[in-house]
Amino acid sequence: QKEVEQNSGPLSVPEGAIASLNCTYSDRGSQSFFWYRQYSGKSPELIMSIYSNGDKEDGRFTAQLNKASQYVSLLIRDSQPSDSATYLCAVNDAGNMLTFGGGTRLMVKP
Amino acid sequence: EAGVVQSPRYKIIEKKQPVAFWCNPISGHNTLYWYLQNLGQGPELLIRYENEEAVDDSQLPKDRFSAERLKGVDSTLKIQPAELGDSAVYLCASSSVAGSYNEQFFGPGTRLTVL
Numbered sequence: 397q398k399e400v401e402q403n404s405g406p407l408s409v410p411e412g413a414i415a416s417l418n419c420t421y422s423d424r425g426s427q428s429f430f431w432y433r434q435y436s437g438k439s440p441e442l443i444m445s446i447y448s449n450g451d452k453e454d455g456r457f458t459a460q461l462n463k464a465s466q467y468v469s470l471l472i473r474d475s476q477p478s479d480s481a482t483y484l485c486a487v488n489d490a491g492n493m494l495t496f497g498g499g500t501r502l503m504v505k506p
Numbered sequence: 507e508a509g510v511v512q513s514p515r516y517k518i519i520e521k522k523q524p525v526a527f528w529c530n531p532i533s534g535h536n537t538l539y540w541y542l543q544n545l546g547q548g549p550e551l552l553i554r555y556e557n558e559e560a561v562d563d564s565q566l567p568k569d570r571f572s573a574e575r576l577k578g579v580d581s582t583l584k585i586q587p588a589e590l591g592d593s594a595v596y597l598c599a600s601s602s603v604a605g606s607y608n609e610q611f612f613g614p615g616t617r618l619t620v621l
Contacts, residue, residue, distance in 0.1 A: 400548075404546075427607065428607050428608075430609065430610075432612075438614070439595075439597055439612040439613060439614050439615045440549065440597075440612050441612070442609055442610070442611060442612075445609055447607060484548050484549075486548075488607075488608070491562075492537075492554070492562075492608065493551065493554075493562065494539075494551065494610060496548025496549050496550070497548055498546070498547050498548050499546075499547075499548055
């Protein structure tokens, strides 16, 4: 059983701070990694993809991947109240199967 | 570019009744997915299509669920008969590249309530 683990939260950060969201996965054959943002009552929205070890930056978002540790993270700099949502980590294996974690709820307080 | 379209957005039915959901993927996307999402959990794959072919349906409860993707574009997911435990959000997603580097884009989902 392939597993993707996330702390369910809520993770509470003050406006302007850095939010750090973490995810671990069990399948060492995993090939690509995604972060989705899901607002309450809405569907998941893809915000970051990462395929190789290291950091990938896009605006205020940075995804970090460490395949040796089977760990992927998402950093949100200068957090805004509009970033308050559930963040889903998803891991894609070589067979094109996407496994989602349960999500971390982020609350950014003004 | 239009996103993934799903209908209906909401559906309330009595248990034992049939229900169907429709999905139109992003134009040009050959891979289509149906997921189920329960409250507080991540989406779980039900079935994946590559063009018209169902290539992964191992998680689809085949005694009551069925799906089709005629002509390799639109898809329909059906439940017959529905049970109380089927209440969830049914999400459709599509992607343009077969293989592990593909990015999946989700539709708005159909929220099903079975009474």
